[in-house]
Amino acid sequence: MIAHAFNTLIHLVLLITMPPMLLGVINKTKAWFGGRVGPPVLQLYYDLIRLVQKGMVISTTTTWIFQAGPIITLGAVLLAALLIPFGRFDAPIHFGGDLILFAYLFALGRFFTTAAALDTGSPFEGMGAAREVTFACLSEPALFLAFLVLVKLSGTYSLTPMLHSPMAHTFVTLPVASLLLIGAGLFIIVLAENCRIPVDDPNTHLELTMIHEVMVLDHSGPLLGFILYGASIKLFVLCALLLNVIAPFQSRFAMIDWPMFIVEMLAISVVIGVVESVMARLQMRHVPTLLVSASLLCGFGFLLMLR
């Protein structure tokens, strides 16, 4: 009981404090590839503190949706984060069917982000919202097909046992091929959902090519801080989800497993940084091909489970 409370506490502490660091590590990796020093690893923390202290400029053409958008999105993402187990530890909240809640909490967040973007009436933001929703339509089937594989493997509809099921198998009984396939599919989803490079460039400042960044152009001050923080939590949660699929290791000692989880999360950020450094952004018309191939990868994984 005490151990459970302790693990839940660490889950919450990591969830609140660690996400901005992943983005710092990604940026540091990219800087290293480019031969630059790059911003400090903790840069996003400084940015968040600075943004929260600032005032806001709110356009008179906007309604309450514009201000509610970032707050509801942050809330939805935080709630979704409570459903995902970190490493081998149980999630604070788990019940049968929570995978649907998980997927649609992200969808809820996306709905309010796009609604807030449309609320400004800016044509660029409307364009970004349209792209975001279009690509989300294509990445959602991939996520559910990946979940189907885990449902088949574990026999339950709850995320915690589902994501722990790869650990419960020995290497011989583990369907390695299926897990590798959905691992690859989920990695594409991580990149697409977080607007990382093959899909969207987080550093670009040309509205015509942006997706996520263009939707938040009009937000400023604390609201922008909420958006940045929510985006980093989304990255953190999806990486944790991916981690359980591609690295199902455990040592049974909480003292080893928690640091191992943190190291693995940082390793995934380094991998994302490397991918961003060696790849160029895809042309907008080629992005659907990438997302459809993610669905196909996960679909293949499911097909191999069925035989």
Add this chain to the structure above:
Amino acid sequence: MNASVNALLVVVLLLNLFLLGTSRIRALIQGAALQGILLGCMPLLLHQHLSPFPFVIAAATMILKGSIVPQMLFKALRDAQIKREVEPLIGLIPTMLLGALGTAISIAFASQLALVPEHSQTLVVPASFATVLTGFLLLTTRIKAITQVIGYLILENGIYIFGMLLLEAMPFLVELGILLDLFVGIFVVSIIIHHINREFASLDTRRLASLKE
């Protein structure tokens, strides 16, 4: 053994989808070369007892499909100076989906067949059907002559995977004969591409139907 063969075949299946989805001819050739190298490893994994033949076949397949044929295709691509984009008759995503559908059907179909137990556990039969279907799709939906050559190459890869089932029974000479035929075929086609290009300035196979003296 089965696990490693299956892992290899899953990569082969994914390469099939990649070949159907890519829009660049260079990537197409490189994908086909990688597939050839992977398939070259298969005799080593499948063969039960050590003998020199699988090593010779593996080495010949890898050198031919992984290096010589891609080099010839790259050379043909350079000489012909054509646009480096694949021109599909139907879009890339629909062909990918068709390929995925074909793979699903192959897996379903192979599970219906009465195979010997050691074959039904591996992915050899479905992977072979799926690769043959991929070859057909590449052959029928791509316009340029050079992409059709790659279609033939993939088709042959599919037949090669099926041949792996008969590795114990198939004479060594037949295997090498097939590889030689393939080599000569690609060789001839790359020369033909060069000549067509010099005479007619277009490699669109739809126009080849109307060629006259």
